[in-house]
Amino acid sequence: MRAEKPDQPDSPDIRIADHEFRRFCDFLYRRTGIVFGDGQRAYVERRLADRILAAGSRGFSDLFARLLVEPDELEHLISAFTVNETYFFREDYQLRCLTSTLLDRITARKRRSQPIRLWSVPCSTGEEPYSIAIWLLENWPHVDSWDIEIVGSDIDVQALKAARDGIYSERSLMRLPRPLVAKYFTALTDGRYRIDDALRGSVQFSQVNIIDQGDTGPWRDMDVIFCRNVLIYFDDMARRTAANNLYDCLAPGGYICLGHTESMSRISPLFHVCRFPEAIVYQKPGEGGHA
Ligand SMILES: C[S@@+](CC[C@H](N)C(=O)[O-])C[C@H]1O[C@@H](n2cnc3c(N)ncnc32)[C@H](O)[C@@H]1O
Numbered sequence: 001m002r003a004e005k006p007d008q009p010d011s012p013d014i015r016i017a018d019h020e021f022r023r024f025c026d027f028l029y030r031r032t033g034i035v036f037g038d039g040q041r042a043y044v045e046r047r048l049a050d051r052i053l054a055a056g057s058r059g060f061s062d063l064f065a066r067l068l069v070e071p072d073e074l075e076h077l078i079s080a081f082t083v084n085e086t087y088f089f090r091e092d093y094q095l096r097c098l099t100s101t102l103l104d105r106i107t108a109r110k111r112r113s114q115p116i117r118l119w120s121v122p123c124s125t126g127e128e129p130y131s132i133a134i135w136l137l138e139n140w141p142h143v144d145s146w147d148i149e150i151v152g153s154d155i156d157v158q159a160l161k162a163a164r165d166g167i168y169s170e171r172s173l174m175r176l177p178r179p180l181v182a183k184y185f186t187a188l189t190d191g192r193y194r195i196d197d198a199l200r201g202s203v204q205f206s207q208v209n210i211i212d213q214g215d216t217g218p219w220r221d222m223d224v225i226f227c228r229n230v231l232i233y234f235d236d237m238a239r240r241t242a243a244n245n246l247y248d249c250l251a252p253g254g255y256i257c258l259g260h261t262e263s264m265s266r267i268s269p270l271f272h273v274c275r276f277p278e279a280i281v282y283q284k285p286g287e288g289g290h291a
Contacts, residue, residue, distance in 0.1 A: 032081070047080045119219065133203060
């Protein structure tokens with residue numbers, strides 16, 4: 001008797017044809033703004049193969065079909081392709097600029113009853129918005145007399161879950177002075193550190209795709225947006241889309257801080273360039289005038 005051929009192979013087919021690679025890169029670009037070229041094909045294929053195996057898919061076509069209808073699968077995929085590298089007090093010259101200059105200018109045009117709204121987008125696993133909170137507590141004498149709202153947003157829901165959990169490795173904390181680690185964290189038995197509950201409660205987290213106007217639309221009147229170290233992964237068109245969306249989210253006279261390798265002048269003419277001693281930041285013109 002001839003053995004029956006199984007309907008499905010035991011192991012999935014993880015080879016990806018040229019047209020599938022291009023189709024996938026185009027799909028990922030439209031969903032996230034992140035650009036992968038031919039030079040990164042091996043990297044993309046490795047991650048896709050991992051997702052095919054982890055999702056129990058039969059191969060690329062099967063996974064791709066599921067991405068279109070299963071939101072969980074799409075979230076896993078986006079997590080697999082985002083670079084979440086971040087750490088506490090990264091590019092702290094901008095935090096210095098925030099407390100030495102930006103907040104004075106922002107509070108000068110506000111009433112005490114109005115909140116100061118600071119947005120870390122993308123926030124990855126939370127180090128950036130928590131750094132802003134710690135920096136303000138340590139360095140801004142008016143911290144108790146203003147209502148300060150700090151929001152952290154990212155496209156990657158797994159990174160956001162880690163941000164909400166607030167548990168960090170030594171590596172994440174490498175730039176944070178030890179007395180501040182002792183003050184704001186509890187050491188866990190596995191060598192990691194949990195951030196204080198009060199600090200954890202001071203940041204609100206939410207999923208936002210910065211190239212999707214439907215996602216950024218509800219966010220308005222931000223005084224400062226920290227949009228650091230994501231535009232490097234985009235092409236010009238996605239950068240422009242992100243810049244336009246974030247412009248709409250800023251209050252008139254509000255500021256946007258980019259990563260040190262990124263420059264708004266090359267992306268959008270909408271903003272004024274403000275050169276402060278500590279940092280270059282970009283301002284939405286309007287009420288309150290230029291910096
Ligand atoms: C390298 S981290 C930067 C984190 C932090 N801003 C910093 O500078 O340390 C880049 C983050 O951008 C997020 N990201 C990528 N594309 C995005 C998009 N279209 N919208 C929102 N976040 C995105 C990734 O999930 C990742 O967490």
